[in-house]
Amino acid sequence: MLLAALALSGIGTLLVYSATRNRTELNQGDPYYFLLRNVLNTGIGLALAVGAVWLGHRSLRGAVPILYGVSVLFTLAVLTPLGATINGARSWIQLGGGFSIQPSEFTKITITLGMAMLLAGKVDGGERRHPDHRTVVQALGLAGLPIAVILLMPDLGSVMVLVVIVLAVLLASGASNRWIAGLLGAGVIGCVLVWQLGVLDEYQINRFAAFANPALDPSGVGYNTNQARIAIGSGGLTGSGLFHGSQTTGQFVPEQQTDFIFTVAGEELGFLGAGTIIFLLGVVLWRACRIARETTELYGTIVAAGIIAWFAFQSFENIGMTLGIMPVTGLPLPFVSYGGSSMFAAWIAVGLLQSIKAQRPVSA
Secondary structure (H helix, E strand, O other): HHHHHHHHHHHEEEEEEEEHOOOHHOOOOOOOHHHHHHHHHHHHHHHHHHHHHHHHHHHHHHHHHHHHHHHHHHHHOOOOOOOOOOOOEEEEEEEEEEEEEEEHHHHHHHHHHHHHHHHHHHHOEEEEEEOOOHHHHHHHHHHHHHHHHHOOOOOHHHHHHHHHHHHHHHHHHHHHHHHHHHHHHHHHHHHHHHOOOOOOHHHHHHHHHHHHOOOOOOOOOOOHHHHHHHHHHHEEEEEOOOOHHHHHHHOOOOOOOOOOOHHHHHHOOOHHHHHHHHHEEEEEHHHHHHHHOOOOHHHHHHHHHHHHHHHHHHHHHHHHHHHOOOOOOOOOOOOOOOHHHHHHHHHHHHHHHHHHHHOOOOOO
C-alpha cells in the first residue's frame, strides 16, 4: 500500500508539472513552481503518515473529541471573513504566502474517527455488540453538523464523499439495515429539497445539467467535460508522450493540475498510463480491505472501512467526471492531484491504516 501510494504521488508530481509548466498566469513565471510545491506537499504528507503510525490509532482515539472540535471550528471559520472563495465554493482559509487550507479534507478523517469511537464503544464481555439506536443517533449527529456546514459553502463534492463515509462506517459497525435504508431514503428527499430550496449555486446546477445533457452548451457549461474527453481520447494506447500533449500544452482543459489531472495522464501516458494509475489506486484499496478484514478490533475495522469508502468513491467520482459518466464536482484524485490539504489528509489516512495493521489488538 505504501509503495503504491508513493508511486501515485510520484506520477502525480510529473503530471502536475506537465499541466502547469507553461501556465504563466498560475505559476508566477516559474515553471517549477507547482512541481516544487507538490514535492513539498508529498514530503509533509509522508511526515504526517509517519506521525499517525507513531502515535497509533488507539492513542488518537482518546484525542478524537479534541480533533473533532478543532475540525468543526476550522470548518465554521470558512463561513467567516477568514474564508476565501475559489472556483465558486467558499471552502478555503487563506494563510498568506500563497498557502491555504481546505478544512473539509480533514473533516473526512475526524468524522471517520469520531463515528468509529462511538459505534465501537460498546463491548460486552469481550464480545462485539451491534450499536443501539441511541448510539447511531449520536454518531449521525456528530457527522451531521460539519456536513451541514460544508453544504452551506456550498461544497457538494465533499458532502457526497462524507455521506458515503457515513454509510460505510455504519455498515462496518453492524448497525441495523433499517438505518441504512432510512438514510438512503432521507438522502433522496434531501437532494430534492436542496434542489427545490435553491441551496445550490447556479454553476453547480449547470454542472448537473451538462452531465444530464453532454451536448448542452459545449462552449459554456459543458466545456470542461468535452475538453476532458477530447484530451483522454486523443491519448490512444500509449499517449502522446509526457510533456507533449496538445490539449495540455494548449491549456484547453481548465483546472488540469487539480480536478482534471487524470486528463493529463490519459493524453500523455495513454490508456496504459491511465490504467496504471487506476491499478495503483486498486492496490491501495485492496491492501486497505485486507487490513479491515484481518484486524480483530472493531474500532480499527470501522476506521479502515471509512477510509476505503472515501478513497474508492472519490477516485471513481474524479475519474468518472473526466470521462463524462459522473457530474463535475471538484474533487481531487487521491495522491495524484495537486493540493496540500487533500495530500495531507490522504497520507494521514494511509498512516492510520498502517497503524491498524501494525498494532495487534489483544481484545475486540
